[in-house]
Amino acid sequence: EAQVTQNPRYLITVTGKKLTVTCSQNMNHEYMSWYRQDPGLGLRQIYYSMNVEVTDKGDVPEGYKVSRKEKRNFPLILESPSPNQTSLYFCASSRTNSNQPQHFGDGTRLSIL
Amino acid sequence: GNSVTQMEGPVTLSEEAFLTINCTYTATGYPSLFWYVQYPGEGLQLLLKATKADDKGSNKGFEATYRKETTSFHLEKGSVQVSDSAVYFCALRGNNRLAFGKGNQVVVIP
Numbered sequence: 001e002a003q004v005t006q007n008p009r010y011l012i013t014v015t016g017k018k019l020t021v022t023c024s025q026n027m028n029h030e031y032m033s034w035y036r037q038d039p040g041l042g043l044r045q046i047y048y049s050m051n052v053e054v055t056d057k058g059d060v061p062e063g064y065k066v067s068r069k070e071k072r073n074f075p076l077i078l079e080s081p082s083p084n085q086t087s088l089y090f091c092a093s094s095r096t097n098s099n100q101p102q103h104f105g106d107g108t109r110l111s112i113l
Numbered sequence: 114g115n116s117v118t119q120m121e122g123p124v125t126l127s128e129e130a131f132l133t134i135n136c137t138y139t140a141t142g143y144p145s146l147f148w149y150v151q152y153p154g155e156g157l158q159l160l161l162k163a164t165k166a167d168d169k170g171s172n173k174g175f176e177a178t179y180r181k182e183t184t185s186f187h188l189e190k191g192s193v194q195v196s197d198s199a200v201y202f203c204a205l206r207g208n209n210r211l212a213f214g215k216g217n218q219v220v221v222i223p
Contacts, residue, residue, distance in 0.1 A: 004156075031209075033211065035213075040215060041215060042119075042202060042213045042214055042215035042216050043157075043202065043204075043213040043216075044213075045210065045211055045212075048209065048210070048211075050209060056209070058210065059212075090156055090157070092156075092157075098144070098145050098164075098206050098207060098208075098209070099145040099162070099164040099206075100145075100206075101147055101149075101159040101162055102149075102157070102159075102204075102211065104149075104156035104157045104158070105156050106154075106155060106156045107155075107156055
């Protein structure tokens with residue numbers, strides 16, 4: 001089954017404790033992306049990757065890091081999480097062509113205390 | 114840069130009513146346009162898309178037409194069902210970037 005898998009689905013942690021949210025896709029997609037969803041703000045793109053070893057900032061990259069060492073994986077790293085990063089996070093993947101839709105994971109709800 | 118604007122506020126309507134959700138966009142070049150739907154506790158799912166001017170996307174009774182002259186991509190459905198209750202997002206993809214509207218909560222009452 002074609003899917004995008006995120007882990008963990010839920011996480012409560014404390015300010016400053018490094019965390020990683022993993023994302024994996026099995027569709028051989030070149031393009032992968034991370035979003036955060038906040039009430040009243042919709043989805044905002046954090047980082048995206050056009051292919052292995054190619055990453056770029058989205059609209060809200062501050063406080064986040066990503067890496068793309070393999071085509072299927074695109075982890076999101078919060079080196080020193082802060083409460084304003086409490087949010088619902090989605091990973092998505094697609095073919096590179098701009099007319100291709102994104103396939104979304106089920107989301108990761110992060111709470112930073 | 115690219116941006117998408119959706120009408121403000123939730124939409125509440127009765128079963129079998131006509132649904133319209135407005136979406137306008139700002140973009141350089143020739144973006145592709147999408148509507149996604151999000152059910153509670155789930156990720157976004159593609160509802161329909163249009164990739165060039167005057168294209169009409171359609172799926173599950175929903176339709177939207179890519180209007181370049183008015184930079185709009187309004188979503189419509191002629192007769193909604195309770196199962197259509199969800200959050201709907203308009204989105205744009207262009208220059209390798211994606212932009213989403215803020216979403217509209219749609220509640221259909223039996």
